[in-house]
Amino acid sequence: LEEMPAIFNAYRKFIDEELSSIISSRELYLYNMMKYHMGWIDTEGNLTQSNSGKFLRATLCLLAAVSTGSDYKKALPIAASIELIHNFSLIHDDIQDGDRKRRHRPTVWTIWGKPQAINAGTAMKVLANLSVFRLEQQAVSPEKQLEVFKLLDESCLKMLEGQYLDISFEDRDEVDLDEYIDMIDKKTASLIEGALQIGAVINIDKEKIAPFKKFGNYLGLAFQIRDDILGIWGSVDKTGKPSANDLRKKKKSFPIVYSFCESKGELKNKLKKIYAQKKIDEPSVKQILSYFDALGVYDYCEQKCRHYYDLAVREIKNLPIDKKSSKHFEDISKFLIIRDF
């Protein structure tokens, strides 16, 4: 985590404490599943310090609050909310994808079974909402609390629409690039937009938060394309997943969508044939990677990621914030598109 911008480490402890105080105040064993997922305990309930993720969304939320004039403390409850929403989506996502590992540890469903994992994920979403009421202690008005609720649940619904599209793509022969961008706009950009909007709205008029949404949208698109690049060309040491993992899982991620669109004739038929196999074996993985090389897929993905990054950075200039905050947003944006984990 040394490579991350310093602001992540500056806030990490406070976000972790806020999340912990929300979840740990509950007694039932159900909440142990959440604590395990967050990396705080092992399956026996013993304290551990595992990877809790980057807290990207919570960090963006706090920064949006600070950049619009308040102490980061004021936004901690909602930074926790958005992080809980992200994490509930991961618990469900692991069930939906049948993924057995997350952040180098067994996923919740592999330990407690799918029925309990479904339930724990949904309960985490409800905790995310209840966390918003902690704004009362930060003297945030009822009107502002309601604005937060609306933005939070609209972002969450948008994310679930994206998840619907992503799952539905699995059964489809072909997906075009516009459909793919629409899907990640919903699935990934939603919460990043939401994080920035709720952080800003507790301080400034809701009519003025549009640039935060726009910035978050571009950042989210760049972030997801980078994720998709790492899903093919990332290394297991860094990402926790073997390289070309998305190919083995036959995910319709950006590189594969592009290669389907870009290829023609026999090459296209070969690609389709491989993807139509029940299981993609290692020779097939190598084959696809060589097609990717021939089609220039890596470069195209990098270029597209850069495109949204440029739009995001340009949008930072439209935010009603000071230079110091702008610099933080720029650093985060840059990190997100060059990260290898």
Place this chain on the structure above:
Amino acid sequence: LEEMPAIFNAYRKFIDEELSSIISSRELYLYNMMKYHMGWIDTEGNLTQSNSGKFLRATLCLLAAVSTGSDYKKALPIAASIELIHNFSLIHDDIQDGDRKRRHRPTVWTIWGKPQAINAGTAMKVLANLSVFRLEQQAVSPEKQLEVFKLLDESCLKMLEGQYLDISFEDRDEVDLDEYIDMIDKKTASLIEGALQIGAVINIDKEKIAPFKKFGNYLGLAFQIRDDILGIWGSVDKTGKPSANDLRKKKKSFPIVYSFCESKGELKNKLKKIYAQKKIDEPSVKQILSYFDALGVYDYCEQKCRHYYDLAVREIKNLPIDKKSSKHFEDISKFLIIRDF
């Protein structure tokens, strides 16, 4: 539905319209899964009029609102919310239990798969929250809207805690009666309490809604025990499920929990042995039913159901409402404990 108190039919159309306007305003195919679950369309998207359920919780919510002095219209958005929460829990419950039928039709997961059904259920929960914002058009203050949100999400979290307990009971040898009552208090009474509380709180001070919670709690317990009775001695024509279905599914429902607690020596061993089987065959079902007869399980369950019914009816007298509304609550309470569907 003729046997139901008239008030159910008086409100049914309005509740249905409110739910429909919430779900149908959304375009993505994702929402078709919800419309299908609600009984409005078939799997092809054609309009149908299937069973949407009793709308018990929505009806109680509207009655609580009317009984405390407002028009039912004012409470329609939140009546829809509580009904959406109930229905999202059914979509997830069917996945968790592996149930293939609900209200005489194939369950959502059997048609669209478990990943999509998990997602559609969670999305329905989020829609339930967004529906609360429709209170704005009913001139409900921001403070009151927040009180609704809090009650709604606290009820929902309590329900999920109950669901956690219910699933965890499956892996346990024995469950005692107190644990069972605690479980249904959380799993079932939660939303019935919640329905009454949110209906009342939009009109009266939140410090005064405690009797609604208490009434809902007793009613919920009686309701669930009646449900458990029907799970053993109900008929397929009425409930849509074969009689003794809960035995075949090895559910730790009230009759079986009681029989485990009440039986001793050889009878207890026999019961345990049957329940330890992987699958309970028809001769075993008959065997258990004869043990139930010997132990007087049916009578005990009826008596316990009646006990909570009596407490519920007594609590109606503590509600700050007029006689007409009291009568409605009494009629519903009575119906819930004598219903055979």
